[in-house]
Amino acid sequence: MNKIVAMAAKDIHILFRDKLGFFFTVFFPLMMAIFFGAMFAGLSRGPANVPIALVDQDRTSASERFIERLGQASGLAVEQIPREEALEQVRRGRTAVLVTLTPGFGAALDNPFVTTPEVEMTVDPTQFAVAGMVRGVLLEAAGAELQDLMSDPARLGAANSQNSLFFESLPPSSARDDMLTFLDLSPRVSSLIDEMGLGAATGGNQGFFGPPLEIAQTEVQAERPGPTNSYATSFAQAMLWTLIGGSVSFSMSIAIERSRGTLMRLLVAPVTARHLLAAKGLACLGATLFASSALITLGITVFDVRPTSYPLLVLALLCGSICFCGIMMALSVIGGTEQAAAGIGWGLSLPLSMLGGGMVPLFLMPEWMQRLANISPMKWTLMAYEGAIWRGFTLNEMLPPCAVLVAIGVIAFTLGARRLRWDTG
Amino acid sequence: MLVFDHVSKSFGDLRAVDDLSFEVEAGEVFGLLGPNGAGKTTAINMAVGLLEPDEGVVRFADEAFDRNPRDAENRRSLGLAPQSIALYEQIGGADNLRFFGRLHGLRGSDLEERVVACLDFADLTDVGKKVVSKYSGGMKRRLNLAVAIIHDPELVLLDEPTVGVDPQSRNAIFERVEQLRDGGKQVVYTTHYMEEAQRLCDRVAIIDRGRLMALDTVPALIGAHGGPGNLVVRTGEGESRHETTDPLGTLAELQARQAVDHFQYLPPDLETVFLNLTGRALRD
Incomplete structure (x- = not known):
């Protein structure tokens, strides 16, 4: 029995020494509890109006x-x-x-x-x-x-x-x-x-x-076109999750390059850090653009999703991918290792998705939380996707969410890129 | 020629490299030895342009001009085999070589020729198409070295290239390093294995706490810092060890006192030099 207790104590000790593990064991559930509590109870101010x-x-x-x-x-x-x-x-x-x-x-x-x-x-x-x-x-x-x-x-x-x-x-x-x-x-x-x-x-x-x-x-x-069917809304959300998954995966790829030494080898090659970052950004942009385009193509051809504007859909896809490329770069420097990059990536993406309406409609949230949702790129991505797929946005209506997405992408990419250069050289 | 000219580098309060100066000549294997935390990796990182010295200059000097390794274009002159196996394991060995060759500006038939030559150099021609994850540790080490020379650089930096390989693969790597030297390359070789340095290196720099402790050929280092050798004798009373600079004289003295059944002379070696210069205290 003593041996079992000793081994269990060791595992608990290791868990609490592992900051990431500790975060997901204690702080993440706590964060979820506070989030859902606040959303459904309005933080003791009654339900949301x-x-x-x-x-x-x-x-x-x-x-x-x-x-x-x-x-x-x-x-x-x-x-x-x-x-x-x-x-x-x-x-x-x-x-x-x-x-x-x-x-x-x-x-x-x-x-x-x-x-x-x-x-x-x-x-x-x-x-x-x-x-x-x-x-x-x-x-x-x-x-x-x-x-x-x-x-x-x-x-x-x-x-x-x-x-x-x-x-x-x-x-x-x-x-x-x-x-x-x-x-x-x-x-x-x-x-x-x-x-x-x-x-x-x-x-x-x-x-x-x-x-x-x-x-x-x-x-x-x-009076105005709405979603042709329930897939119109579900595919918009699926495309958002494609972006999230792609950005987390690519952020891990940089961490993997770093931990396995290939990042050093790349930086020693006659290419500038700018080349390297551009290549990573391009790969992430291409992959997320391809994946989200493939998804909506499937939705159109198989599930009868009928976008209200194809040019605006292309614009929304592009802006969404740009945004998440930037997020990828920021995540990749926050997490030094692949485990940390994945943990931080998902740890940030899940609450931001919830906050941005990726799981629960925004109007069900308290007003302060709806205002807070403006910081979530997921909100703007969904707005752009839905605007092109079934909300029938005009170009003028599409510009604000797209501008926000591009701005988030550029700022996050710049911050990440500056940190990455500093980090390795 | 790689030149370190009074180079210093600090990280916060830690002076990782302190006034380090040396030159590496063409056709030379230059050993960089030091205990853990001595500053070897910092020196290598400055040599390849990943770090900038706080003081002093690192440059590739030739007859025409000095080149700063911080400039990306100048990095065509150098190849690095990092201590970790820095390869893409999901693709083939030849594809790894092709990818890094393209980064160094190789294209078309030039690239393919170099890929074939490097696979041959690493003795991996038969498995060039196989994904690297299927390679043995020794094969990965050899490919790690081959990738460093895909673009035929003047200077090759090998950071502990034999870690974790079997004696056969180690010997194969030694032969490849000797080939590089014979081909006129400058080779900087860091290792913890003294017998490797003793076998391969034309000159050895021993650094500790960022400072250059000694720099010379291996025999000269042993002569200057090796101290006396050890004469191990076995008599009827057992085995004893005697420090001496005159083994024959010491043996004669011992024989005069009692019959020696067996003896062995252990001359000072590079390890002795290393321990004499850096001390025997553990470094973590």
Whole structure:
């Protein structure tokens, strides 16, 4: 037993002496725990608010009251913007849902006994889970409106007066008389419920007239092209992982050259360090470009992925590869050995991928984390790929993510290259 | 001619090379000996241009001009066989030679001629197409050496070229080094094996703590720093060892006292010189 304990103690001792092993055993899981905890719990500030765009075409006090209620609902961050801009936002993936309050919404909200209030919901088809959540919040808000109406004799009376005029205009019948009697009594019943404090206990009167809100849902491709199928989004992510894998592999190749002595042999040859770095960069660029191009070609030919713009797809592929070439060079000098290069490469890539939306959609993250995601090259790569594959970006829309990718690539490559030269000579 | 002219190099507080001066002539095998941490690798790295001296100059001097090995173009004049096997193991031996030949500017038939010549030099002609990972340790060592001379350099630096090989391969490498010398190359040879230096090197520089302790031919070094030899005698009382510079005289004295059954004279050698100059304390 002592021998077993001694050997186990030795292994633990070695593990904790190995900084990389220690990192992956202790700090990496800790980092993951903090990341997911922060993402799903918002670091003790409650769940993240899902951004939705809202267009008020009704512009009545009732619609304003409804918007205010939505703004107070937990889980939503409502932004009122012009409809065209809102549609653009949904198409670009910045907003998952656009809610439009059409003309007549306010009148129906104040008097739902004749016409059920109706809203239009335009959703990003990839964000169906968010759409379901927003639908629930809208119904809840409309239900609360109905409850308020039923418990407010003045508002209910005003609505009933309006409805009485309508029923009085109908030909005499026992049904018309019964309805008029009900409309006359209902404010008094409402007052009684209020006086007896039964409103909260009974949960209000919602449901009496059916669903409190009609939601007409359309997908964003009704106006602009969206993904042809689920492979359009999954292939964009797969291409991102190709870049990540390629950059980590190439960063290891430099470390391997260093550890096996061939780097020294190369540097002793009549080539400059610039030649050497250019060759490594070119190899990485070529390999990642080839791999990501092969993937999307497969997606197009076999899985019916239909890019919205082939020239922009080429641009996105090129910029993504440039970015990850730079990252490769930076990783290669951070990790002195192949094990360290691989460990650091994956150790950085995984959290940056998570942060950049490579695993979980960005809108599900807290706002601070979404802002932080701007530092992740993965976010910009996905944005560029999706922009060319299914979001239908224009050249102007494609330029910002591409510029960011190229800038990251150039800066990382330059820093890595300078460090590599210094490191070896 | 490789020239180290009062060269010094420090890393932080550590003075790795301290005022080192020597010249390597054409057709000479120049041994660089020293204990671990003596500064041999730093000197080699400066010779091939990977490091720049803090003080002094390293240059390839010839009749026309001095050339700095830091300039990439001047590196065509030198070939390095690093201590580690610096080869691409996933490709063939001939392809390794071809790749490094191209880096040195060889093309077409010139390149192919050199590849054939170097495979022959390393006695690897039959296995040139085989991937290097399938080679034995000795074959890899010979290819490591062949790659250093693919571009027919004037100066060849061999950093412990026989580490980890069997006696046959070691002997083969010795023969190749002698071929290089006979071909007029300058060879800088670092090793821990004194018998190698004694056999191969025309001159030997012993360095310790970055400083040049001695530089001369092996016999001259032994004469100057070897001290007395050892006469080992066996008598009826057992074996005894006697330091002496006059073995015959000492043997006669011993014989006069008692019958000597067996004797052996161990003259001072390069190892004795090395230990006398660098001390017997362990270096880590």
